[in-house]
Amino acid sequence: MRSPGTxxxxxxxxxxxxxxxxxxxxxxxxxxxxxGYYLTTIQDIAREAGISVGLIYQYFRDKDDVLFLTLxxxxxxxxxxxxxxxxxxxxxxxxxxxxxxxxCRVVDRMRDATVLTYRSTKSLRAxxxxxxxxxxxxxxxxxxxxxxxxxxxxxxxxxNDSLLVxxxxxxxxxxALKQWALRGRYSLEDYVAEGVGLLVEPFLxxxxxxxxxxxxRSRRIP
Amino acid sequence: MRSPGTxxxxxxxxxxxxxxxxxxxxxxxxxxxxxGYYLTTIQDIAREAGISVGLIYQYFRDKDDVLFLTLxxxxxxxxxxxxxxxxxxxxxxxxxxxxxxxxCRVVDRMRDATVLTYRSTKSLRAxxxxxxxxxxxxxxxxxxxxxxxxxxxxxxxxxNDSLLVxxxxxxxxxxALKQWALRGRYSLEDYVAEGVGLLVEPFLxxxxxxxxxxxxRSRRIP
Amino acid sequence: MRSPGTxxxxxxxxxxxxxxxxxxxxxxxxxxxxxGYYLTTIQDIAREAGISVGLIYQYFRDKDDVLFLTLxxxxxxxxxxxxxxxxxxxxxxxxxxxxxxxxCRVVDRMRDATVLTYRSTKSLRAxxxxxxxxxxxxxxxxxxxxxxxxxxxxxxxxxNDSLLVxxxxxxxxxxALKQWALRGRYSLEDYVAEGVGLLVEPFLxxxxxxxxxxxxRSRRIP
Amino acid sequence: MRSPGTxxxxxxxxxxxxxxxxxxxxxxxxxxxxxGYYLTTIQDIAREAGISVGLIYQYFRDKDDVLFLTLxxxxxxxxxxxxxxxxxxxxxxxxxxxxxxxxCRVVDRMRDATVLTYRSTKSLRAxxxxxxxxxxxxxxxxxxxxxxxxxxxxxxxxxNDSLLVxxxxxxxxxxALKQWALRGRYSLEDYVAEGVGLLVEPFLxxxxxxxxxxxxRSRRIP
DNA sequence: AATGAATGAGAATTCATTCAT
DNA sequence: CATGAATGAATTCTCATTCAT
Numbered sequence: 067m068r069s070p071g072t073x074x075x076x077x078x079x080x081x082x083x084x085x086x087x088x089x090x091x092x093x094x095x096x097x098x099x100x101x102g103y104y105l106t107t108i109q110d111i112a113r114e115a116g117i118s119v120g121l122i123y124q125y126f127r128d129k130d131d132v133l134f135l136t137l138x139x140x141x142x143x144x145x146x147x148x149x150x151x152x153x154x155x156x157x158x159x160x161x162x163x164x165x166x167x168x169x170c171r172v173v174d175r176m177r178d179a180t181v182l183t184y185r186s187t188k189s190l191r192a193x194x195x196x197x198x199x200x201x202x203x204x205x206x207x208x209x210x211x212x213x214x215x216x217x218x219x220x221x222x223x224x225x226n227d228s229l230l231v232x233x234x235x236x237x238x239x240x241x242a243l244k245q246w247a248l249r250g251r252y253s254l255e256d257y258v259a260e261g262v263g264l265l266v267e268p269f270l271x272x273x274x275x276x277x278x279x280x281x282x283r284s285r286r287i288p
Numbered sequence: 289m290r291s292p293g294t295x296x297x298x299x300x301x302x303x304x305x306x307x308x309x310x311x312x313x314x315x316x317x318x319x320x321x322x323x324g325y326y327l328t329t330i331q332d333i334a335r336e337a338g339i340s341v342g343l344i345y346q347y348f349r350d351k352d353d354v355l356f357l358t359l360x361x362x363x364x365x366x367x368x369x370x371x372x373x374x375x376x377x378x379x380x381x382x383x384x385x386x387x388x389x390x391x392c393r394v395v396d397r398m399r400d401a402t403v404l405t406y407r408s409t410k411s412l413r414a415x416x417x418x419x420x421x422x423x424x425x426x427x428x429x430x431x432x433x434x435x436x437x438x439x440x441x442x443x444x445x446x447x448n449d450s451l452l453v454x455x456x457x458x459x460x461x462x463x464a465l466k467q468w469a470l471r472g473r474y475s476l477e478d479y480v481a482e483g484v485g486l487l488v489e490p491f492l493x494x495x496x497x498x499x500x501x502x503x504x505r506s507r508r509i510p
Numbered sequence: 511m512r513s514p515g516t517x518x519x520x521x522x523x524x525x526x527x528x529x530x531x532x533x534x535x536x537x538x539x540x541x542x543x544x545x546g547y548y549l550t551t552i553q554d555i556a557r558e559a560g561i562s563v564g565l566i567y568q569y570f571r572d573k574d575d576v577l578f579l580t581l582x583x584x585x586x587x588x589x590x591x592x593x594x595x596x597x598x599x600x601x602x603x604x605x606x607x608x609x610x611x612x613x614c615r616v617v618d619r620m621r622d623a624t625v626l627t628y629r630s631t632k633s634l635r636a637x638x639x640x641x642x643x644x645x646x647x648x649x650x651x652x653x654x655x656x657x658x659x660x661x662x663x664x665x666x667x668x669x670n671d672s673l674l675v676x677x678x679x680x681x682x683x684x685x686a687l688k689q690w691a692l693r694g695r696y697s698l699e700d701y702v703a704e705g706v707g708l709l710v711e712p713f714l715x716x717x718x719x720x721x722x723x724x725x726x727r728s729r730r731i732p
Numbered sequence: 733m734r735s736p737g738t739x740x741x742x743x744x745x746x747x748x749x750x751x752x753x754x755x756x757x758x759x760x761x762x763x764x765x766x767x768g769y770y771l772t773t774i775q776d777i778a779r780e781a782g783i784s785v786g787l788i789y790q791y792f793r794d795k796d797d798v799l800f801l802t803l804x805x806x807x808x809x810x811x812x813x814x815x816x817x818x819x820x821x822x823x824x825x826x827x828x829x830x831x832x833x834x835x836c837r838v839v840d841r842m843r844d845a846t847v848l849t850y851r852s853t854k855s856l857r858a859x860x861x862x863x864x865x866x867x868x869x870x871x872x873x874x875x876x877x878x879x880x881x882x883x884x885x886x887x888x889x890x891x892n893d894s895l896l897v898x899x900x901x902x903x904x905x906x907x908a909l910k911q912w913a914l915r916g917r918y919s920l921e922d923y924v925a926e927g928v929g930l931l932v933e934p935f936l937x938x939x940x941x942x943x944x945x946x947x948x949r950s951r952r953i954p
Numbered sequence: 955a956a957t958g959a960a961t962g963a964g965a966a967t968t969c970a971t972t973c974a975t
Numbered sequence: 976c977a978t979g980a981a982t983g984a985a986t987t988c989t990c991a992t993t994c995a996t
Contacts, residue, residue, distance in 0.1 A: 077976075102410055104326035107969060118978045120972085129970065184406045184465070188324055199468060226482050228473075232466065233486060236458040243406070244454065246421060251450075260448050264455060268490035299959070308959095329986065340961045345988065521980070530980095546854055548770035551965060562982045567967065628850045628909070632768055643912060670926050672917075676910065677930060680902040687850070688898065690865060695894075704892050708899060712934035743955075773990060784957045786993085795991065 073131050076124045086125050087135060089115050094136045099178030103133055103186045133186060134194045140179045141201035147172045148208045155286075158215040159277050162222075162266065163287050165212045167258050169205075169238040174254050180242035202235075209234050221274030222266075230265070237261045259288070293360075293419040295353045298346045308347050309357065312337050316358045321400030325355055325408045355408060356416045362401045363423035369394045370430045377508075380437040381499050384444075384488065385509050387434045389480050391427075391460040396476050402464035424457075431456050443496030444488075452487065459483050477510070515582075515641040517575045520568045530569050531579065533559050538580045543622030547577055547630045577630060578638045584623045585645035591616045592652045599730075602659040603721050606666075606710065607731050609656045611702050613649075613682040618698050624686035646679075653678050665718030666710075674709065681705050699732070737804075737863040739797045742790045752791050753801065755781050760802045765844030769799055769852045799852060800860045806845045807867035813838045814874045821952075824881040825943050828888075829928065829953050831878045835871075835904040836924050846908035868901075875900050887940030888932075896931065903927045921954070 075083050093115035097106040108129060112119045126132050151168035155161045173180050187198050210231045216222040241248060241257060248257060270278060281287040297305050315336035319328040330351060334341045348354050373390035377383045395402050409420050432453045438444040463470060463479060470479060492500060503509045519527050537559035541550040552573060556563045570576050595612035599605045617624050631642050654675045660666040685692060685701060692701060714722060725731040741749050759780035763772040774795060778785045792798050817834035821827045839846050853864050876897045882888040907914060907923060914923065936944060947953045 079976095082976090108971080109969075112979095119970090119980095120978055121976080123971070124976075181410070185408075185410060188403070188407060189327075203469070226486065229482050230486055232462060232469075233455065233459065236462055237455065240454060240458055247425070247454075260451050264448065264452055301959095304959080330988080331986085341987090342962065342989080343960055346959070351987070523980090526980080549855075552967080553965085563966090564968080564982055565980080568980070573966070625854070629852075629854060632847070632851060633770075647913070670930065673926050674930055676906060676913075677899065677903065680906055681899065684898060684902055691869070691898075704895050708892065708896055745955095748955090774992080775990075778958095785959095785991090786957055787955080789992070790955070 073135055074127050083125060086117075086121070089117070090122055090125060090132065091136050091139055094132050095139070095179055095182075098133065098136055098186065099182050102182075103189050108132075130189075130191060130194070134190055134197075136179075137183055137187060137190070137198050138201065140176055140183055141198065141205065143172050143176060144169065144205040145201065145208070148205065152208075152212075157277065157281060157286070158212070158219045159221050159274060160281055160286050162209075162212040162216050163262065163281075165209055166234055166238070166262065166266070169209065169234070170241055170254060170258050170261075173238045173242050177242040177245060180239060184239075184243065206231055206235055216274065220271055221277055222269045223271050223274075225269055230269075233265055237265060255288070295357055296349050305347060308339075308343070311339070312344055312347060312354065313358050313361055316354050317361070317401050317404070320355065320358060320408065321404050325351075325404075325411050352411075352413060352416070356412055356419075358401075359405055359409060359412070359420050360423065362398055362405055363420065363427065365394050365398060366391065366427040367423065367430070370427070374430075374434075379499065379503060379508070380434070380441045381443050381496060382503055382508050384431075384434040384438050385484065385503075387431055388456055388460070388484065388488070391431070391456070392463055392476060392480050392483070395460045395464050399464040399467060402461060406461075406465065428453055428457060438496065442493055443499055444491050445493050447491055452491075455487055456483075459487060481510070517579055518571050527569060530561075530565070533561070534566055534569060534576065535580050535583055538576050539583070539623050539626070542577065542580060542630065543626050547573075547626075547633050552576075574633075574635060574638070578634055578641075580623075581627055581631060581634070581642050582645065584620055584627055585642065585649065587616050587620060588613065588649040589645065589652070592649070596652075596656075601721065601725060601730070602656070602663045603665050603718060604725055604730050606653075606656040606660050607706065607725075609653055610678055610682070610706065610710070613653070613678070614685055614698060614702050614705075617682045617685050621686040621689060624683060628683075628687065650675055650679060660718070664715055665721055666713050667715050669713055674713075677709055678705075681709060703732070737860075739801055740793050749791060752783075752787070755783070756788055756791060756798065757802050757805055760798050761805070761845050761848075764799065764802055764852065765848050768848075769855050774798075796855075796857060796860065800856055800863070802845075803849055803853060803856070803864050804867060806842055806849055807864065807871065809838050809842060810835065810871040811867065811874070814871070818874075818878075823943065823947060823952070824878070824885045825887050825940060826947055826952050828875075828878040828882050828932065829947075831875055832900055832904070832928065832932070833924050835875070835900070836907055836920060836927070839904045839908050840920050843908040843911060846905060850905075850909065872897055872901060882940065886937055887943055888935045889937050891935055896935075899931055900927075903931060925954070 073087075075087075077083055077086070090111065093111050094106070097110050097114055101110075108119055108122055111132065112122055115122075122132070126135070148165050148168045151164050151171075152161055155164045183198075187195055190198065210227060213222065213227050213231055213234075217224055217227065241254070252260065267275075267278070278287070295309075297309075299305055299308070312333065315333050316328070319332050319336055322328075323332075330341055330344055333354065334344055337344075344354070348357070370387050370390045373386050373393075374383055377386045405420075409417055412420065432449060435444065435449050435453055435456075439446055439449065463476070474482065489497075489500070500509070517531075519531075521527055521530070534555065537555050538550070541554050541558055544550075545554075552563055552566055555576065556566055559566075566576070570579070592609050592612045595608050595615075596605055599608045627642075631639055634642065654671060657666065657671050657675055657678075661668055661671065685698070696704065711719075711722070722731070739753075741753075743749055743752070756777065760772070760777050763776050763780055767776075774785055774788055777798065778788055781788075788798070792801070814831050814834045817830050817837075818827055821830045849864075853861055856864065872894075876893060879888065879893050879897055879900075883890055883893065907920070918926065933941075933944070944953070
């Protein structure tokens with residue numbers, strides 16, 4: 067009956083629901099990220115959130131629900147931050163750069179939570195898992211739109227855009243997944259710059275290269 | 289005392305250890321891949337392997353050990369198959385192509401196990417986790433050597449090779465991690481071909497392009 | 511961090527802790543005494559106490575903890591009953607008699623638990639074992655004080671008091687340890703009387719013997 | 733069918749039975765004494781004895797059997813050593829002294845095994861337990877005979893001999909049971925001397941005292 | 955006779971979930 | 976709404992015992 071993307075609560079007041087859930091999910095995110103889903107107990111979450119065990123069950127049906135909302139929140143971060151960063155950018159190439167950098171930054175800010183996404187999505191019930199995947203797809207589409215705009219404007223040569231977008235996503239996630247290998251070798255900004263060098267610039271047309279040079283001169287792009 | 293990369297057994301005979309462990313790990317790989325580490329019980333593994341619970345503990349110290357050997361085996365597959373595939377290839381560019389395709393093929397053959405790597409490495413004790421990471425690093429170096437040879441021979445322009453190798457790795461892993469999105473859109477061979485188009489060819493020098501054309505004509509590369 | 515003499519609980523309310531622990535320890539004492547520590551399962555204890563298995567783990571860290579508190583309680587009985595019995599006694603000789611009789615009576619009341627002390631102290635972790643031994647030492651000192659007072663007052667001739675006190679302790683414990691041999695031959699009171707005949711009276715001075723006669727006449731001592 | 737004091741074996745040759753059993757029991761005694769019956773595994777015993785697990789089951793029906801024979805052996809030590817020590821002694825008083833000292837010496841030599849007697853007798857099946865108790869009773873009778881001879885000869889005044897014998901037994905056992913308190917305070921010989929002072933000499937008649945003096949002068953008693 | 959791999963029942967412990975207060 | 980004590984099914988791991996070699 068319930069849509070797979072909805073979480074049921076025993077409490078009526080929506081405002082309180084919002085507050086409590088955030089409180090709980092914040093604690094859960096921390097603990098799930100640190101120790102993983104199965105090693106984190108409801109007790110742990112309650113303690114971390116400074117509330118009682120029972121209260122969690124007022125706002126979530128079960129532990130799976132908590133995980134679901136936790137993962138959903140990570141994706142929502144992606145979905146919110148990228149558009150926010152894009153607001154000030156107009157030029158298609160700038161928008162692509164900005165989107166990529168924004169993605170890497172969210173990942174950086176939520177390193178552990180991003181890893182959690184990889185570790186724990188499969189722990190969800192199948193229906194829930196799909197809702198998460200859709201969220202990821204939506205984020206991908208944000209990047210895809212930027213890339214396509216560049217192609218449409220003739221800055222990037224025609225290519226398998228959807229696959230390249232996947233590569234962008236993986237590149238961003240890698241900052242979290244392979245932090246043990248990457249951090250220490252690169253700063254975040256260097257990492258983004260190198261990524262752009264490998265995953266964007268090779269595909270620029272002459273027009274694209276010229277535009278990039280201009281954008282760099284006007285300091286719209288580092 | 290034990291090195292972190294060794295698993296202890298109560299049984300002396302090395303031949304039997306090898307057989308039994310393979311039997312157990314085969315079962316574990318299947319179940320861990322399907323249900324994840326924590327939802328798979330020792331009972332499950334014993335049943336799947338057709339042996340008793342107690343016997344597992346004759347060949348593994350604990351459940352963590354089973355996971356460790358399972359993950360180690362996945363990495364060993366990587367480490368074995370890529371060199372094997374490279375044996376017949378001589379030309380640096382051919383070797384790079386072959387290595388990449390071999391990697392994607394192992395991943396394809398061990399799709400679930402590869403996902404397991406991402407999900408469950410963190411479930412290991414820290415020391416073990418590092419042993420796994422080292423295995424991954426060794427695999428990366430195989431690709432790195434191929435890429436560097438291409439650069440040294442002037443087929444690929446100088447670039448951030450270690451980061452590009454990471455893109456190769458991620459690209460290969462993605463075939464397992466994002467199978468829900470990629471399969472149905474590409475056959476494995478198409479996927480590899482597209483990858484090469486995005487992650488190798490843009491970086492070829494004139495010399496490299498010429499060599500590639502020759503290799504294709506002589507059907508050394510599809 | 512924890513002192514060796516403290517048992518940890520997940521429950522906060524001290525009153526409830528007291529009640530539940532008593533309930534559990536009562537059950538444990540019965541079962542440990544009957545079947546020994548290792549043959550008694552936590553299930554058994556839970557069933558005997560009329561509660562669930564999990565609840566035991568809310569009030570005790572592990573099975574070792576239950577044993578520890580059980581043994582500690584036996585010793586506390588010793589430590590409480592002897593001083594209580596002494597309250598009404600003033601004359602040094604009377605006090606010695608009373609203390610010895612009180613000791614034998616506690617042992618009689620807790621026959622099985624006393625045996626448990628001998629059987630299971632070694633099952634405790636070393637730190638705990640010492641805490642138990644200290645409890646025993648404290649009890650011994652109660653007797654020692656009585657004996658020394660008699661010597662000081664000239665009722666008992668100077669002798670190796672600490673060793674004689676050990677003999678008193680062993681004599682009392684024997685009532686439990688060797689019940690299969692002693693009960694049926696003696697009533698508790700006879701046993702005590704005989705013990706006094708062997709372990710106290712031979713050491714009385716003339717003054718002591720006179721005092722004893724007076725105390726018997728006034729029925730302060732049977 | 734089997735008598736409670738017999739242990740069944742699958743092996744026919746009695747000589748071999750004797751050897752193997754001794755080998756096994758020696759290992760078991762060590763381990764049971766150190767760790768107790770339940771914490772010692774058959775594996776442990778096999779390893780300590782340098783044989784295979786299966787072999788133990790050729791010479792013992794089950795683990796209980798091993799414990800039984802182990803305890804029986806301790807008692808047999810008592811039963812053998814005391815008469816052996818008595819062989820050279822003739823005078824009743826000397827014999828009592830010698831017996832007591834011999835008892836303390838066996839206990840000293842088998843400290844841990846003596847403690848084992850107290851810890852683990854109850855772990856035996858009831859029938860076996862009785863066989864052990866009978867062994868203890870037989871040992872007691874050895875002492876009892878010595879004490880009675882002293883009384884009959886007028887060296888010791890008439891008294892509750894069986895209870896005093898128990899005190900002797902307890903006194904000897906205490907050397908093992910309370911070693912944590914006694915060792916360091918006394919050497920074994922001092923301990924025996926003090927014990928004699930408390931548990932024998934007070935009961936000597938004038939005749940007994942004279943005899944004792946003579947025996948000491950002739951160095952038959954230290 | 956001897957071995958030791960294999961079995962599986964059984965034990966301690968954990969933890970998601972409930973519910974009386 | 977909020978609490979946290981109570982439940983008990985489920986899990987990991989152990990170990991006495993067997994039996995094919």
